[in-house]
Amino acid sequence: MAKKGKKAKSTGWYERQEAARSSALGAASTSKPRLFLTYSYLHADEAIVAALQQELSKFFQVAGPATMGKPDDIRKGQARIVDAIKSSDLLIAVLPGDTASTSVMAELAFAKASGKPVAIVSKKVPKLARTLGDRFFRSVNDLEDVLHKSGPSALISPT
Amino acid sequence: MADLREIQHMIHPSFETVLAYDYEVLPSKIHDTDIKLLSKCGYALFECTSPAGQLMELERTADFDVQAFVVYQVRRTGDPPPDYISSMITTMDIPLFGYSKFRELRKYLGGIFPNIEDNRPRAMLQILRNSYLPEGYRQVVLAEIERAIRRH
Numbered sequence: 001m002a003k004k005g006k007k008a009k010s011t012g013w014y015e016r017q018e019a020a021r022s023s024a025l026g027a028a029s030t031s032k033p034r035l036f037l038t039y040s041y042l043h044a045d046e047a048i049v050a051a052l053q054q055e056l057s058k059f060f061q062v063a064g065p066a067t068m069g070k071p072d073d074i075r076k077g078q079a080r081i082v083d084a085i086k087s088s089d090l091l092i093a094v095l096p097g098d099t100a101s102t103s104v105m106a107e108l109a110f111a112k113a114s115g116k117p118v119a120i121v122s123k124k125v126p127k128l129a130r131t132l133g134d135r136f137f138r139s140v141n142d143l144e145d146v147l148h149k150s151g152p153s154a155l156i157s158p159t
Numbered sequence: 160m161a162d163l164r165e166i167q168h169m170i171h172p173s174f175e176t177v178l179a180y181d182y183e184v185l186p187s188k189i190h191d192t193d194i195k196l197l198s199k200c201g202y203a204l205f206e207c208t209s210p211a212g213q214l215m216e217l218e219r220t221a222d223f224d225v226q227a228f229v230v231y232q233v234r235r236t237g238d239p240p241p242d243y244i245s246s247m248i249t250t251m252d253i254p255l256f257g258y259s260k261f262r263e264l265r266k267y268l269g270g271i272f273p274n275i276e277d278n279r280p281r282a283m284l285q286i287l288r289n290s291y292l293p294e295g296y297r298q299v300v301l302a303e304i305e306r307a308i309r310r311h
Contacts, residue, residue, distance in 0.1 A: 042221040075291075075293070078293050078296065105304070106290075106292060106296075106300045106304075109299070109300045109301075113299045113302065113303040128307055128311065131308075132303070132307050
């Protein structure tokens with residue numbers, strides 16, 4: 001959430017969609033916003049992440065560890081992640097709780113610093129992640145409910 | 160073994176340290192005892208300079224919700240993980256730290272323990288400061304984490 005008097009940074013996606021909608025007199029846009037989906041390799045349930053990714057791909061172009069595969073080299077892997085976050089409109093992180101991985105926290109911080117909206121799915125959000133996230137969901141189901149009711153703009157529009 | 164003893168004494172005294180070598184068990188019970196010890200810990204520190212079956216234990220840390228750290232020796236401070244650290248470890252999403260002097264390792268561990276219990280954001284910052292992150296990305300991430308700690 002932006003502080004009073006401080007303008008929240010925007011990825012531009014929401015504004016582009018709003019402009020397209022108003023100029024096209026209601027014509028639906030076919031382009032999907034880009035999403036970076038991240039999670040801890042060690043703690044995540046791969047089946048849940050795969051199901052979530054499938055669901056999210058109805059609304060977003062999804063990138064992240066789930067689609068990029070596990071890198072064979074830490075340097076190449078991190079460079080790819082930086083590029084993917086930079087070109088995303090939104091970051092969603094699935095966190096296991098207190099033991100959030102440092103690489104996921106780094107990705108959250110980088111997305112936040114780059115002005116990307118950050119959504120966190122966690123039953124117990126780690127303290128530090130609370131100040132890095134914009135929207136919080138207790139479960140994957142909660143996130144999917146919001147998406148189905150309000151669409152991707154519910155996550156991308158400024159808080 | 161001398162290195163492990165040295166490292167054991169770098170951990171803040173508020174933590175009880177467990178070194179598997181200190182437990183005399185039958186050779187046939189080594190695996191089970193080791194895993195049982197691991198499961199009783201909240202944190203695990205792996206010195207991976209010499210491969211000694213750490214991968215199996217590292218894999219099990221997530222099952223027991225044990226937070227793991229990997230440290231290894233490097234020639235020069237700040238070097239990326241050397242080739243003898245398997246990519247199975249470097250891509251495991253566990254904090255990694257290469258040290259060329261014991262005092263660097265002492266400082267690193269001193270910033271994590273006991274902060275990880277009392278002030279987790281501060282411990283996270285310490286871990287990230289010492290993790291291998293690409294230049295540019297590194298500065299942005301650390302600055303944002305410091306801002307987040309101030310906001311917290």
